[in-house]
Amino acid sequence: MDQKEGHLQLTETSSRAEEGGGLTGFERRMLTGLLEACEHPKLSIVLWNGEELRGSSSEEPVARMHVRDRGALFRMLINPELYTGDDYSAGRVEIEGDLVGCLEQIFRGLDSLPDKSVKARLLRWMNRPRANTLAGSKENIHRHYDLGNDFYRLWLDTEAMQYTCAYYARPDMTIEQAQRSKLDHVARKVQLKPGDVVYEAGCGWGGLARHFVKHHGAGKVRAFNISEEQVRFAREEARRQGLDGRIEYVLDDYRNMSGECDVFVSVGMLEHVGVENYPALGDVINRVLKPHGRGLVHSIGRNKAAPMNAWIEKRIFPGAYPATLAQMMQIFEEHQFSVLDVENIRLHYAQTLQHWLDRFESHEDKVREMYDERFVRMWRLYLAGSKATFLVGALQLFQIVFARGQDNTVPFTRDHLYRI
Amino acid sequence: MDQKEGHLQLTETSSRAEEGGGLTGFERRMLTGLLEACEHPKLSIVLWNGEELRGSSSEEPVARMHVRDRGALFRMLINPELYTGDDYSAGRVEIEGDLVGCLEQIFRGLDSLPDKSVKARLLRWMNRPRANTLAGSKENIHRHYDLGNDFYRLWLDTEAMQYTCAYYARPDMTIEQAQRSKLDHVARKVQLKPGDVVYEAGCGWGGLARHFVKHHGAGKVRAFNISEEQVRFAREEARRQGLDGRIEYVLDDYRNMSGECDVFVSVGMLEHVGVENYPALGDVINRVLKPHGRGLVHSIGRNKAAPMNAWIEKRIFPGAYPATLAQMMQIFEEHQFSVLDVENIRLHYAQTLQHWLDRFESHEDKVREMYDERFVRMWRLYLAGSKATFLVGALQLFQIVFARGQDNTVPFTRDHLYRI
Numbered sequence: 145m146d147q148k149e150g151h152l153q154l155t156e157t158s159s160r161a162e163e164g165g166g167l168t169g170f171e172r173r174m175l176t177g178l179l180e181a182c183e184h185p186k187l188s189i190v191l192w193n194g195e196e197l198r199g200s201s202s203e204e205p206v207a208r209m210h211v212r213d214r215g216a217l218f219r220m221l222i223n224p225e226l227y228t229g230d231d232y233s234a235g236r237v238e239i240e241g242d243l244v245g246c247l248e249q250i251f252r253g254l255d256s257l258p259d260k261s262v263k264a265r266l267l268r269w270m271n272r273p274r275a276n277t278l279a280g281s282k283e284n285i286h287r288h289y290d291l292g293n294d295f296y297r298l299w300l301d302t303e304a305m306q307y308t309c310a311y312y313a314r315p316d317m318t319i320e321q322a323q324r325s326k327l328d329h330v331a332r333k334v335q336l337k338p339g340d341v342v343y344e345a346g347c348g349w350g351g352l353a354r355h356f357v358k359h360h361g362a363g364k365v366r367a368f369n370i371s372e373e374q375v376r377f378a379r380e381e382a383r384r385q386g387l388d389g390r391i392e393y394v395l396d397d398y399r400n401m402s403g404e405c406d407v408f409v410s411v412g413m414l415e416h417v418g419v420e421n422y423p424a425l426g427d428v429i430n431r432v433l434k435p436h437g438r439g440l441v442h443s444i445g446r447n448k449a450a451p452m453n454a455w456i457e458k459r460i461f462p463g464a465y466p467a468t469l470a471q472m473m474q475i476f477e478e479h480q481f482s483v484l485d486v487e488n489i490r491l492h493y494a495q496t497l498q499h500w501l502d503r504f505e506s507h508e509d510k511v512r513e514m515y516d517e518r519f520v521r522m523w524r525l526y527l528a529g530s531k532a533t534f535l536v537g538a539l540q541l542f543q544i545v546f547a548r549g550q551d552n553t554v555p556f557t558r559d560h561l562y563r564i
Numbered sequence: 565m566d567q568k569e570g571h572l573q574l575t576e577t578s579s580r581a582e583e584g585g586g587l588t589g590f591e592r593r594m595l596t597g598l599l600e601a602c603e604h605p606k607l608s609i610v611l612w613n614g615e616e617l618r619g620s621s622s623e624e625p626v627a628r629m630h631v632r633d634r635g636a637l638f639r640m641l642i643n644p645e646l647y648t649g650d651d652y653s654a655g656r657v658e659i660e661g662d663l664v665g666c667l668e669q670i671f672r673g674l675d676s677l678p679d680k681s682v683k684a685r686l687l688r689w690m691n692r693p694r695a696n697t698l699a700g701s702k703e704n705i706h707r708h709y710d711l712g713n714d715f716y717r718l719w720l721d722t723e724a725m726q727y728t729c730a731y732y733a734r735p736d737m738t739i740e741q742a743q744r745s746k747l748d749h750v751a752r753k754v755q756l757k758p759g760d761v762v763y764e765a766g767c768g769w770g771g772l773a774r775h776f777v778k779h780h781g782a783g784k785v786r787a788f789n790i791s792e793e794q795v796r797f798a799r800e801e802a803r804r805q806g807l808d809g810r811i812e813y814v815l816d817d818y819r820n821m822s823g824e825c826d827v828f829v830s831v832g833m834l835e836h837v838g839v840e841n842y843p844a845l846g847d848v849i850n851r852v853l854k855p856h857g858r859g860l861v862h863s864i865g866r867n868k869a870a871p872m873n874a875w876i877e878k879r880i881f882p883g884a885y886p887a888t889l890a891q892m893m894q895i896f897e898e899h900q901f902s903v904l905d906v907e908n909i910r911l912h913y914a915q916t917l918q919h920w921l922d923r924f925e926s927h928e929d930k931v932r933e934m935y936d937e938r939f940v941r942m943w944r945l946y947l948a949g950s951k952a953t954f955l956v957g958a959l960q961l962f963q964i965v966f967a968r969g970q971d972n973t974v975p976f977t978r979d980h981l982y983r984i
Contacts, residue, residue, distance in 0.1 A: 252970070476867070
């Protein structure tokens with residue numbers, strides 16, 4: 145969608161844009177101060193009256209951010225991370241030019257605020273994650289998870305609808321190829337053998353289970369998920385493909401796993417587990433994993449402990465938290481699991497998100513029919529912003545392979561992952 | 565060396581063996597209790613009077629441990645981890661059969677003592693690491709590090725005398741091939757390019773620097789080490805090979821590094837750094853590493869935090885501490901270094917130690933001439949015990965690759981390590 149055209153549809157914005165007058169001296173000092181504190185991003189800010197302020201005087205801006213009214217400017221000065229997202233969704237802020245590049249500039253800038261500055265501390269306080277799910281979050285959870293399979297089918301890979309980072313074994317892969325390649329990469333990492341019993345914690349639409357049975361000869365996959373709609377879809381798909389005898393999609397919490405398995409996998413669930421529950425996750429794995437079993441945890445992470453981006457945490461994924469590797473080790477230490485391999489494929493998530501964004505944008509009209517313009521803008525910002533977050537290195541994607549500490553049947557080298 | 569022959573030379577032991585009498589009721593209960601607490605190791609204990617007690621009544625012992633006198637038994641009951649090592653060195657304890665296998669049984673047993681048992685707590689207190697280097701440790705440091713190049717040359721690889729874990733790209737490699745292969749593996753992991761400036765923290769006898777210059781075209785290597793004897797050897801070797809123009813061996817602490825580098829490596833130094841100094845190591849790396857630089861730390865580690873084996877910590881490497889991955893992350897977090905890759909090659913250390921042990925045993929006569937029988941026994945126990953420690957999974961070997969958090973020139977996959 146052309147950005148300008150998108151804006152023209154926002155009549156709410158057009159009316160607000162008529163608020164008159166330029167910046168007061170105070171507003172100008174505050175805005176200039178914010179741009180300075182953010183280390184002069186390569187952006188320019190265009191105000192409702194047409195005035196343009198450049199973040200960097202020496203470098204060309206990658207994008208122009210239009211602030212349509214004085215209220216949006218105030219909100220940006222108070223809490224740029226949170227409110228700029230809201231105001232973009234509402235059309236009170238518009239980006240002209242490269243959306244991802246613009247967000248990279250903003251995230252790099254916010255990241256460079258000194259940790260102990262008053263502004264940084266104030267933002268941390270305002271953007272602190274909610275300890276409990278409040279009424280406000282419920283609406284957001286509902287918006288994210290109950291959007292329905294028809295919506296996700298529009299822009300995720302068509303084969304298995306994997307809503308997690310793909311693995312581009314070759315850089316020119318399509319999203320379908322890269323998602324398949326991710327499952328193969330995971331299967332090789334856990335040395336999946338024909339007949340193996342696999343337990344999966346958090347299975348989304350169930351693609352991993354079907355792939356492991358179809359292409360790697362898994363004997364049985366028990367895949368846990370608490371989303372009814374996803375489990376219903378996964379079961380139907382397994383039945384349609386004649387795989388339902390070897391796959392059990394369990395509508396239950398991973399903490400209720402029982403029995404035993406050769407392989408434990410969890411792809412993209414840890415983000416929602418909460419650090420305080422990592423030892424409990426370790427207890428579950430210790431309960432079910434056989435003596436020579438292998439495990440893999442695939443999760444978004446951080447280089448340094450910090451909360452999730454405030455807008456994403458509050459508007460998209462309430463309660464989500466990307467942990468550091470040190471924090472993730474709380475899963476493994478108590479039972480002396482041995483971490484065999486950690487791979488950081490952050491750049492693959494940037495590429496995955498670009499593929500999702502391309503496909504989302506090519507279906508924007510349909511999305512607008514299903515929802516509304518605000519939803520289209522919110523979702524575009526979320527996908528573009530997530531890509532920018534991985535590109536600036538604010539988020540990582542870790543795949544952690546582990547086994548029991550005394551198991552000497554672990555692979556001697558990682559050749560089996562590459563010499564295929 | 566034949567174990568029996570070794571024993572016969574220990575006249576001190578022979579005289580002690582004449583202490584008469586069998587076990588008292590109390591001694592028998594204590595010894596039986598220790599074997600039970602250690603989950604019935606597949607060992608038998610043969611007393612000075614010929615009486616034999618089997619750890620496991622159902623399984624064949626892998627070795628027989630001869631306790632030559634009542635004093636050695638007492639010491640074993642009080643602190644098996646520490647004193648059994650001392651008494652083996654003194655010949656008051658002898659192992660008949662597979663030494664490494666016997667030590668694996670002991671370490672598995674000690675490891676299975678419940679963490680909160682009185683015995684386990686007492687052992688932790690007795691074996692706590694010394695906070696400072698006391699007079700007693702000085703003697704041990706001296707014994708380990710000033711043994712001289714002639715001693716280490718007897719059993720380390722002949723090419724570069726690398727006193728760190730090798731990498732067996734193929735399982736049938738010799739120690740020379742595997743040490744070369746380790747250096748190649750490290751060079752590929754840091755994507756070493758011709759002309760790169762490399763800083764090395766803790767360089768041993770300097771083999772990495774020479775290999776990087778000779779075989780990977782490093783432009784300049786500055787390698788830091790505080791051991792005078794090792795630095796002298798390394799400088800002579802570089803001169804002899806005509807490499808001294810491109811290698812600077814610096815007799816100084818890594819904390820005094822200045823300037824900047826494309827590659828930072830540290831192979832086998834972290835064990836002696838101390839967790840409390842990890843943030844300082846991170847500061848050093850942050851000071852010297854260029855924006856697109858790569859780093860690698862290679863170190864012994866743990867699955868769960870615990871002190872070093874007491875005998876090794878007190879008799880061989882005072883102050884040594886194998887950290888967990890979570891602890892190692894303290895090097896990287898503050899400056900938001902991005903951990904790209906962690907590989908655990910613990911089984912390679914078991915194989916490295918077997919190669920060292922084989923070569924050491926084939927030169928035992930020479931070692932006995934240089935030192936004495938107690939030294940031969942102590943060193944044999946140290947090498948065999950270290951191998952057993954890696955085999956039972958009590959120690960790990962981590963290679964951690966990292967880069968700056970915002971660097972998007974990091975490799976997309978790990979293909980470059982394997983498709984060569």
